[in-house]
Amino acid sequence: MGVREFIELWPVVRQLRGSDPTARGDAARSAGSEHLRPRIAEADRVVRSICPYCAVGCGQRVFVKDEKVIQIEGDPDSPISLGKLCPKGAASQQYVSRPDRVTTVRYRRPGGTEWEELDLATAMEMIADRVLDTRRRTWQDTDENGQPLRRTMGIAHLGGATLDNEENYLIKKLYTALGAIQVENQARL
C-alpha cells in the first residue's frame, strides 16, 4: 500500500473528504469494525419489560442468552419512551447482573458481630415464628373504652413504591388479616 492510499484510509481523512462529515457512518468503519456485531444479535430471546427506576415508565427490551440477561435496551414501540432510556434505565442490565449482588440469605443474631449463612426455607420459618409471636404478645382487642381494635402495634412494614401492584396487594391483604396496621411506603418520600 502506498503512503497516499494509507493516508486515505485514515478515518479523519475519510471524514473530511468523504460524504460523512459527522463520522457516524462510513468514515467510522475500519477492518476491525467490519467484523463487529451487536451483542444483542446473539440473544436467544427478547422479553418486554419496563424500567424499574422512576415513574416515567420507559419500555425496555431484555435480551437473554443462556438464561442470562446480556443487555437491556429501550423499547422503540413505547409511546412513552420511543426507544430511549436515561443513564439509570440504560444501566439496569448491570443492576441485575453485577457480580457483587447479594443473592443468598444472611443472618445476624442478636449481639452478633458478623453475618452468618442461613438457608431460605429456615429463614422463612423463623420469620413466620417471629411474626406470630410478636403478634401474640402485642395484640390489642379493644381500646380503653371497649371499642374494637383487633390489631397488633408490634409489627411495622416499610416499602412498596418500587414493588409490583400484585406484590403490594398481597402485602396489604396479609398484614390486614394479621391485624398489622403500621404498613407504609415511600409514597410519602
Add this chain to the structure above:
Amino acid sequence: MIQGSNFAECHPVGFQFVMEAKLRGAKVIHIDPRFTRTSALADLHVPIRAGSDIALLGGLINYVLSEGKEFREYVVSYTNASSLISEDYVDTEDLDGVFSGWDDKSHTYDPVSWAYQDSESDGDGQGDGDGGGGERSAHGGEHQRETAGGDKYGSGGASVAEKPRRDPTLQDPRCVFQILKRHYARYTAEFVEEVAGIPQDTFFELARAITENSGRDRTTNWSYAVGWTQHSVGVQYIRAASILQTLLGNIGRPGGGIMALRGHASIQGSTDIPTLFNLLPGYLPMPAGERGGSLEDYIEPDAGKAGFWGDMPNYMTSLLKAWFGDAATAENEYGFDWLPRLSGDHNNYATVLDMAEGKVPGYIVAGENPAVGSANGRLQRKALEKAEWLVVRDLSCIETATFWKDSPEIETGEVRTEDIATEVFYVPAASHVEKDGTFTNTQRLLQYRHKAVEPPDDARSDLWFFYHLGRIIKERLADSDDPRDAPIKALTWDYATEGPSAEPVASDVLKEINGYGPDGELLTAYTQLRGDGSTRCGCWIYCGVFADGVNQAARRKPAREQDWVAAEWGWAWPANRRQLYNRASADPDGKPWSERKALIWWDGEKWTGHDVPDFPPTTAPDYVPPPDARAGKALAGDDPFIMQTDGKAWLFAPAGLVDGPLPTHYEPAETPFHNLLHPQHTSNPAAKLYEGPGNRHHPVGSTVFPFVLTTYRLTEHHTGGGMSRFVPYLAELQPEAFCEVSPELARERGLTHLGWATVVTARSAIELKVLVTERMQPLRIEGRETHQIGVPWHFGHNGLAIGDSANDLLSVTLDPNVDIQESKVLTCDIRPGRRPHGAGLRTLVEDYQRRAGLA
C-alpha cells in the same frame, strides 16, 4: 411551567416531550431555587427562595382575579366559585393567620365553619348546630387530623352538601369567588418580590405568559414533583396550583393539568393498592373512629351521595368478598368486623419514634432504605437498634441491613455492635426482569412486565416472599379457634404457583385485583360491582385491567400504529381514561371549547372523542338529575368533576383538609424569616413537628443556622441509593456526596471548589465535597441577602458511590394532611473542612445546639 421539579434530570425520558413542545412553539418556564439542566433548556429560569411557592402562586391568583383574566364560563359552570360558604367562616386575613375553627390547645381545626350553605335547609346550613351542610361537611377536627386527614375520605374527598346555595353572578360576598379575591388581595407583586425574591418585572412576565396562554384556544400545564410535596405545607402548594389552573380553565383539557412527576417505578401503584396505613385498595379508608363500628357505619358517610364515590359500598363489599371469599356473607357483614381499626396517626415516622422507644418489636423493610432515605437518619437508625427483629428485602446489603456494624453511631462510639440486640434477616429480592408483574407509572398507566430469567440463588420476588409467609402462617393457624385468627383462616390465599421456586402466578393475582362476577367471569368495568356480595374485586379502580378476559396492561401496540392518545399501550385506571375529568374539555353544551383543544364531545346521543370519556357515556349535557337521584345518576350534564359530591372543581375546599380550606403563605418550619403576612403564625400551625431530644427544630431567624438548605436528586442515582450506588456505571458517573454553593457564599465562609465542607444542623453534621457554582444565586429576601445550599440526598457509606447522608441533617417535620416530611427546606450552617470523625462529631453538634438555645 415547571416548578418544584428538575424535570430534565429526574425524569429525562419524559422531558423529551417538553422539548418537542418547545420546538413546536411552547414556552417553557422553570421556577426553582437551583439552575439545573431543566433551567438551561427552558426559555426562562426564575430563581425562587425554597419554601415560598405559595407566595408566588397566590400572587398569580391575585393577578388573575384582579385583572379579570379568569376563564369566566369555565369558572362559573365547572367550579364551586359561585357556591356560598357558611356565615361562620372567617379567613386567615381576619384572624391573623389561622382560619375559623382553630384550636390552639390541640393544634387542630374543626372544619365545620368551612361548609357550604345548604340550599335545602334554610339559613346557612349551620342552623341546628351540626345539622345541614355542617353535618355532612366533615367529621370533627381532632379525629380528622388523627387519621391522616384527607386520605381518610378516599377518592371522593369529603362529602359535602350536594346542593349548595349559589350565586352565578359571583357577586355575593359569601361566594367562593369573592372569598378568594379577599384572601389573596395582599399577594401583590411587591409581596412576591419581598418573600420569594422574584423581581417584579419577572413576576409580570410570568403572569402574562400564563394568562395569555390559557382560554378557549390555548392551555397551560404545570408540572411538579417532590419539590412541592416535601414541605410542611406541601398539600397546600398543590392546592394553590389547582386553584390557579382551575381559574384559567386548564383542568380536564388537553395540554393543561397539574402533573405530578413521580420518582419510583410504581409509586402511583403503591398508593392505588396502598402499602399505607390509612387506606385500603382503591382509596377506601381504613376503618377508624365513627367508621370503625359496623359496615353500615363505615359506608354511611358516603353511601348514595352524588358522584361516583356514592357507589363506595359496592367497592367495599366487593373488596371484602375478594379477601374473605365464601366466608364473607351478608350475615357477618362480609367480614368487615375482622379488619383492624386505626386509632390515631400510624404513619411511618410516628412508628419509628415508637420503635426508638422499644415499643415496636418487628420491622419488615422491602425495597426501601430508611437508614439513608428517611428524614432524621440518626433517629431511623436508633429505631433499628431498638427493634427485636428486622427483615430487609433488597438486592444489595444496604445501610438499613448493616447498621449494626457500620452505622455513623458506631463510628462515633455511641453504640457498640455487641450491644445491639436486633436480629437481622437479609432475604435477597428478585429484580424487575426476574418476575412478572405490573408497575403503575406517573400517568396512572399500568404496564405489565414479563419475566426474562429466573432469579439467582435465594433471590425471590416479594410476591413469593409474602405469599409463602402467608401460606406458612395459615398452616400454623389452621387449627386455631382463637377469634383473632379467624380472618387469617378465612383469607383467600390459594394462588397457583409455577416454576422451580413455586412462584405465585402474578397474572392470577392481577385477575383477583380486576375482579370476578357472579359466575366467576372476569369483570370489565367497575360499574358492574355490586354491594350484595355477588361480585369480588381487589381494587375497584383497577377493575377493567382484565376487560374482556384480556390482560390490558400487557398491550403493546407500537406507538407509530396509534394516534397521539395511544390508548392501546398498557391500561390507565379508571376504565383506560388517559385524561381525568375530560368532560371539562367540552363546553357546558358538550362542544369542544375550540377545534384546537378538542378531546371529547357530545354527538347528540353519547360522549365520544379521542379519549375514553370520564363521564357517564349517555348523560346529555342538559341533563338535570331528579331530586331522588343517587351516585352517578345524581350528576348533572355539566358536572365534570364526577368524584366530587357537587360535581365541581373546588377552588375553596369546604372539607377534607386539616390545615385550611385555602392555601396561605406560611414560612417553612425552619426559616431565617418571620412571616410578613401573618406575624402571629410564622409556619403552618397544623404541621406535625414531633419535637423531642432526638428531633430538635431550629428557632426562626437563628443566626447559628443562617442558611437555607434544599435537598435534591441526581440523574444517575435513585432515592436512598439501594438501586444505584451499587451499580458501577452509575457510581462512575456520580461517585460521591457533594453540595452546591454560590461563589458569594463560598467567599463568605471560606469554601473552596472541590474542597471539603461540613454542614451542621441540630440533628447532625455531615461532610461533603464543595461545588462552587453560579447556578446557585443569593436572593434578596426582605431586604437581606439570603444564601441557599443544595445537597443531593442519595448517599450513604455502602456500595460504590459513597458519602454522608443528607437526611441525617433533617428533622422529622410533616405536612399534616399526608405525613410527608419537609425535606426541601431547612436551615443550617456551613463551614470549611471535614467534620470530626469519632466522638468529636457529637461534641460539635451539641455545641451548635447549645449556641442555638436548644440544649
